[in-house]
Amino acid sequence: MLKHKRKGPWLWLITFTGLIVPRRLRLDWRQEWEAELLFRERQLAEWDKLDRRSRLDLMWHSAGALMDALWLQPRRWEDEMFQDLRFGVRMLLKSKSFTLVAVLSLALGVGANTAIFQLLDAVRLRMLPVKAPQELVEVRMASMKGARGGVFREASVTNKIWESFKERQQIFSGVYAWGSDSANLAPGGEVKPARMLYVSGDFFSVLGLQPARGRLLTTSDDQRGCGAPALVISHDFWQREYAGDPNVIGRKLTLSDHPLEIVGVTPPNFFGMEVGRSFDLALPICAVSLVRGNNRLLDSGIIWWLTINGRLKPGSSEAQAMAQLQSISPGVFENSLPANYPPASVKDYLSSKLIAAPAGSGVSELRKDYERPLWLLLAIAGLVLLVACANLANLLLARASGREREIAARQALGASRGRLIRQLLVESLLLAAIGAALGAALSLALSKALVAFLSTTQNPVFLDLVPDWRVFGFAAGLAVLTCLLFGLAPAIRVTGAEPATVMKAGGRGLTASRERFSLRRALVVAQVALSLVLVAIAVLFSRSLGKLNTVETGFHEEGVLISTVNFQRMNLQPERYQAIKDDVLDRIRATPGIEGAGIGMLPFRDSGSNTIWMDGTDPSQGKEVNRSRVGTDYFKTLKIPVLAGRDFDERDKPGAVNVAIVNQAFAREFLKGASPIGQRFWIEATPGDPEKLYEIVGLVKDTKYGDLREDYGPIVYDAHQQSVGSWPGANVFVRSRLSEAQTVAALTRVLNQINPTITVSFQGFKPMIETTILRERLMATLSGFFGLLALLLACMGLYGILSYGVASRTNEIGIRMALGAQARDVRWLIVREALFLVVVGVVVGLPLIVAVTRLASSLLFNLTPTDPISLLTAALMMLAVALLAGYLPSRRATRVDPLVALRCE
Numbered sequence: 001m002l003k004h005k006r007k008g009p010w011l012w013l014i015t016f017t018g019l020i021v022p023r024r025l026r027l028d029w030r031q032e033w034e035a036e037l038l039f040r041e042r043q044l045a046e047w048d049k050l051d052r053r054s055r056l057d058l059m060w061h062s063a064g065a066l067m068d069a070l071w072l073q074p075r076r077w078e079d080e081m082f083q084d085l086r087f088g089v090r091m092l093l094k095s096k097s098f099t100l101v102a103v104l105s106l107a108l109g110v111g112a113n114t115a116i117f118q119l120l121d122a123v124r125l126r127m128l129p130v131k132a133p134q135e136l137v138e139v140r141m142a143s144m145k146g147a148r149g150g151v152f153r154e155a156s157v158t159n160k161i162w163e164s165f166k167e168r169q170q171i172f173s174g175v176y177a178w179g180s181d182s183a184n185l186a187p188g189g190e191v192k193p194a195r196m197l198y199v200s201g202d203f204f205s206v207l208g209l210q211p212a213r214g215r216l217l218t219t220s221d222d223q224r225g226c227g228a229p230a231l232v233i234s235h236d237f238w239q240r241e242y243a244g245d246p247n248v249i250g251r252k253l254t255l256s257d258h259p260l261e262i263v264g265v266t267p268p269n270f271f272g273m274e275v276g277r278s279f280d281l282a283l284p285i286c287a288v289s290l291v292r293g294n295n296r297l298l299d300s301g302i303i304w305w306l307t308i309n310g311r312l313k314p315g316s317s318e319a320q321a322m323a324q325l326q327s328i329s330p331g332v333f334e335n336s337l338p339a340n341y342p343p344a345s346v347k348d349y350l351s352s353k354l355i356a357a358p359a360g361s362g363v364s365e366l367r368k369d370y371e372r373p374l375w376l377l378l379a380i381a382g383l384v385l386l387v388a389c390a391n392l393a394n395l396l397l398a399r400a401s402g403r404e405r406e407i408a409a410r411q412a413l414g415a416s417r418g419r420l421i422r423q424l425l426v427e428s429l430l431l432a433a434i435g436a437a438l439g440a441a442l443s444l445a446l447s448k449a450l451v452a453f454l455s456t457t458q459n460p461v462f463l464d465l466v467p468d469w470r471v472f473g474f475a476a477g478l479a480v481l482t483c484l485l486f487g488l489a490p491a492i493r494v495t496g497a498e499p500a501t502v503m504k505a506g507g508r509g510l511t512a513s514r515e516r517f518s519l520r521r522a523l524v525v526a527q528v529a530l531s532l533v534l535v536a537i538a539v540l541f542s543r544s545l546g547k548l549n550t551v552e553t554g555f556h557e558e559g560v561l562i563s564t565v566n567f568q569r570m571n572l573q574p575e576r577y578q579a580i581k582d583d584v585l586d587r588i589r590a591t592p593g594i595e596g597a598g599i600g601m602l603p604f605r606d607s608g609s610n611t612i613w614m615d616g617t618d619p620s621q622g623k624e625v626n627r628s629r630v631g632t633d634y635f636k637t638l639k640i641p642v643l644a645g646r647d648f649d650e651r652d653k654p655g656a657v658n659v660a661i662v663n664q665a666f667a668r669e670f671l672k673g674a675s676p677i678g679q680r681f682w683i684e685a686t687p688g689d690p691e692k693l694y695e696i697v698g699l700v701k702d703t704k705y706g707d708l709r710e711d712y713g714p715i716v717y718d719a720h721q722q723s724v725g726s727w728p729g730a731n732v733f734v735r736s737r738l739s740e741a742q743t744v745a746a747l748t749r750v751l752n753q754i755n756p757t758i759t760v761s762f763q764g765f766k767p768m769i770e771t772t773i774l775r776e777r778l779m780a781t782l783s784g785f786f787g788l789l790a791l792l793l794a795c796m797g798l799y800g801i802l803s804y805g806v807a808s809r810t811n812e813i814g815i816r817m818a819l820g821a822q823a824r825d826v827r828w829l830i831v832r833e834a835l836f837l838v839v840v841g842v843v844v845g846l847p848l849i850v851a852v853t854r855l856a857s858s859l860l861f862n863l864t865p866t867d868p869i870s871l872l873t874a875a876l877m878m879l880a881v882a883l884l885a886g887y888l889p890s891r892r893a894t895r896v897d898p899l900v901a902l903r904c905e
Helices: 009-025 033-044 054-092 096-125 161-166 204-205 233-241 285-292 318-336 345-349 365-401 404-412 417-454 471-496 500-503 512-551 575-589 662-672 739-755 765-808 810-818 823-859 869-895 898-903
Strands: 135-140 174-182 192-197 231-233 252-255 258-265 282-285 306-312 354-358 560-566 594-599 607-616 623-630 640-645 659-663 680-682 693-701 717-718 729-736 759-765
Touching: 009 623, 054 417, 096 365, 096 417, 096 471, 096 765, 135 318, 161 174, 161 318, 174 204, 174 285, 192 258, 192 285, 204 306, 204 680, 231 233, 231 252, 252 285, 258 285, 258 898, 282 285, 318 345, 318 560, 345 765, 345 810, 365 417, 365 471, 365 512, 404 417, 417 471, 417 765, 500 810, 512 823, 512 869, 560 739, 560 765, 575 594, 575 729, 594 693, 607 662, 659 662, 662 717, 662 739, 693 717, 729 739, 765 823, 765 869, 810 823, 823 869
Parallel strands: 192 282, 231 258, 623 717, 659 693
Antiparallel strands: 135 306, 135 354, 174 192, 174 306, 231 282, 252 258, 560 729, 560 759, 594 729, 607 623, 607 680, 640 693, 659 717, 680 693
């Protein structure tokens, strides 16, 4: 590089055009260009000796050279690229079997990776489709330690906290609150659910959303006591229920027997603030009392159901928002403290703090449950793609071996090595592009199938799967990466041999060279090692799921149907709900084919806990215990054995002694295994109830409560019929000898006879339990699929290398057989090669397994990441693949005619 004292912009231009450009162009450009540019370079070397006019002439000619380079070179490059593409298409069409295998392998690998990345993009990476989402902040509880009552969502707030916060905040340019709920659109009979969003008046304006039709809600719509609240529907609901009718504005929709006027339709790309859940209807928060029939959510101060979001003022930061929230928190909580809050919890409540967290990507329970599994699945799918690339590199090496004489002849005729490598890479790029395009199309179906896999009737999952720039960029990046992974090494290898050596080698070229064969062996070993990791992961997750499926829940869930009934539209007084529930149970039990029916909370769904201490002990030593409210025959219906004492019965009425039934874990923890019958305990005061003394009348067998993974913990069951003014509905567990369809028809008939306005929904008890392990089922299913795909690719790789070995050792095999070698000796020679490669791959893969499976340890149940049975099973499966892959080549080797082999060059 020439060094100059003065480096102005013109001198840099001359340096570029006179030194860099010519040196790049000398590879392909004409002799006269080279001579002219060399002359200019010599002039540049004497820059300091030139006068002003000569310098101007040199700068002018350099600028012209630059323009010519920018104009002529791209045109030449485009012509050559078009020729390479046309030649690559011809070569791929010439080898249809190879092309089909390569494209399918890539399509599966790229499709699986893109599908999982698309889910990750929708769940984690994508921002909300609103104005400046990076400015949105969630105002949340730093800790729920002081929260008492019903918690709908983690870190949510009560309506009283929201109203108090709204009056005091100053850091945000706008704030809003929202909460999700569900409603029933059917007037009676089976439920027709609708997903609802309660929003404050500033919700849509702060988000900067514009209506697709009509108008959106404003602050004037969200006023306490709103008698006829305005209703906004989602774009999806508008299309689904009204077929996109442009005259939908002004129409009425009946909700909880109240006709509400539709005033607007939300934009088509807005699905709410909760990723994984969309909404159908949006109502102002003041409409809660109308839909639910009371003001509990608005006034109680003990129901934590709202999420607060704010938009930062221009120039404000999240740290500044955090500082102001810290300063206003004492006033917010002091002003919102409910009058009936338990005295023991008042201190924790008043010391609570509000904090700020980024909210541009929304909130999501789905994200919390599936973000880590999806990252792990993406890594697993990436390993599958690596296996596919190693397999394709092997196939390309074998294919290139047959083209060595062609490539050597072209090199001898003057083709440069770089030109040939580029042409071979274009063929690889064609394969990668076709495979990536098919994979991208496949990914759309796979991602939709995965969302359907995660959805249940009771909890449908919604994700916006419209591909964005990240998904397209990911698929394009995979295409380029795979092209380099499987195309570069064969291209460099096949063009690296000396043409004279290749031409002298005769018909075989260099196909039998030990160096070439060693490279293919190394690729197979890499395939086996990666495949072993994938198979081990699949076995671990499959065994983990198997252990979860065999967990003893304590219930007998077969033949049990859960019917959730609601009596709200009967307009009864709260004290009459228990009588109607008893009537429903009596009629259901009298139905032919019904073996039992009982009311209770849903295991694994409805969870609650209270601090409990035995009578006569210090309340400060109390412990948190799970609590469930059940009715008569609940234990009988679910076949939970009553080990001592009695079940709940007609004696347990409001006003009678409060009674409870406990499980074995309770007796072990609180009574050291002694009989609990007749013992008494206290339950802490709650915002809705004072401290209560309970007498234990029964002992039942242990059951799971909130999670199949948990150990059996203490559970207290109190009598459903002793609760006055309870929820106007019930979960009725029905055990039946009839089929599910017959049971549903019988229960619907009974409820219609009682009152046609009673609404009901049905779900099987066993399917409900199975939904609690959807994440584990997803991991087992997908890892199993990837493991089988890796086994198939490894088998193909082994088969290819063994077939290649048999073909290249035909002469040697013929000599062995001519000297008296038996068929079994020849077969063992080939199979031994397969076993050797697999054993080496297993040895290489074991450290990888230890490193990778540790990432999955938290997702396993009762298994360690290095579980010996799982690792041994994976290794045996790889050995089985070796035997399978070696079978056909070994048979072919035994059929070699020694006379033909000895004449073979």
